Amino acid sequence: MPETLYERIASGIREQIGQGLYRPGDRLPSVRHQRSQLGVSASTVLQAYGQLQDQRLIEARPQSGYFVSQPVHMPPPPTMSKPVFSPAEVTVSGLVMEVVQAIEAPDMIQFGAALPNTTAPAIGRVHRMLARAARSPRNRNASYAFPPGLPELRLQIARRAVDAGCSVSPDEVIITNGCQEALVLCLRAVAAPGDTVAIESPSFYGVLQAIESLGMKALEIPTHPLKGISLEALELATEQWPIKACVLTPAFSNPLGYCMPDDKKEALARLLEKKDLPLIEDDLYGELGYGPSRPRTIKSWDQDGRVMLCSSVSKTLEPGLRVGWTSPGRYFQKIEHLKLVTSMATATLPQVAVADYLENGGYDRHLRSMRSQYRRNRDICINLIARYFPEGTRVTRPEGGFLAWVELPGNADAMTLYHQAMAQRISITPGPLFSPKNRFRNHIRINYALDWNEGREQAIEKLGKLLSRML
Ligand SMILES: Cc1ncc(COP(=O)(O)O)c(C=O)c1O
Known part of the structure; x- marks a missing residue:
């Protein structure tokens, strides 16, 4: 009823x-x-x-x-990943560099890079605030904003953390150059070269590159496309291998888009305590959920400061601002020092502008509008894939963010598709970027942040034709 x-x-x-x-x-x-x-x-x-x-x-x-809607046969979600269950050295950097540089070309139909839709009015407002900050006579705006970073921005971030179930004081927040720097600083704080880090599978290639460049090893944990990593597998892994930390994106992960259920988050927090493991929680997409309430963070169940929460405005506003942060619990002092020696400070003006925008710019209104736009775009994306991709294709149906993970049928090869699509000026992200050893050769990631138009719809049709020919 x-x-x-x-x-x-x-x-x-x-x-x-x-x-x-x-x-x-x-x-x-x-x-x-x-x-x-x-x-x-x-x-x-x-x-x-x-x-x-x-x-x-x-x-x-x-x-x-x-x-x-036109009734279409909806493709099922991708199958659960079954990674090799042993720590591996990571070798993705060469491929990532090639793909990242190529997919940003200006005349490309973009489904590749994980860029948000930056045509929203909010972006103009942030830019005006940036210009106002630049004109401000305050000397402070021309100086270093030494770690932990600008107090008024840390205050805004701490206020917003309440919606994610976290009680964080502004003094517990460190501003970073985007979420990527936050992730690297956190990794350096809790693990050393040669150490093993548990990750989800597939996993964001920025994390893989960080692990590679720091000389660490990655242990992929089997990951359900809707619910996230298997806690049983993680527990077993901690018994077999000397794991030093976990890195997870429990809210609308990149690329799977899963959102871990709350009871599982709580169980994970308890498992981390039992195994005395730190968690680097990447919450970059947490504010982009389509549901009525924002997902809680695992940090909200953290009782002893072992969860390092990382995020930025790169996916909700624009990545060029390079404003990110971490709230790293008991590792605060170590990370504050690492931030100072790594980059001295994050640029001051963007911090002033983002703080101003978060307080006065109508951020929540902007988020509501982006969420409904992304949800609408997701439905159209799935419909187009169902219509044009060959039978046997599987695709995620994320409840937040703007990324879909597609499992290609038969022996379709994502790298071949990537090269053929690039030749037609269509960018996609091939699956091998998301695994330490370039697996997921029959997967691609599609960004549906931009509104659909004829050109973008035709591009999906072309991808479908390339695939059918390949099969
Ligand atoms: C899951 C995830 N974490 C971190 C980052 C890096 O974010 P930022 O641009 O804020 O450094 C990205 C960027 O795509 C991402 O998808």
């Missing part, structure tokens, strides 16, 4: 679609029409439409309204 008002409305519309009142491709009544017809608020209608979108019954088209 439907419980809430919006669920009752959604159920009524579902029935109407079932009775053929609205057929695939038909436009549904506008939100304004429904609002006055049903005597409810616009947000209730939007919630009802949101639920029907989640169920892929309807889709929103920018500036046009809501339409009944």
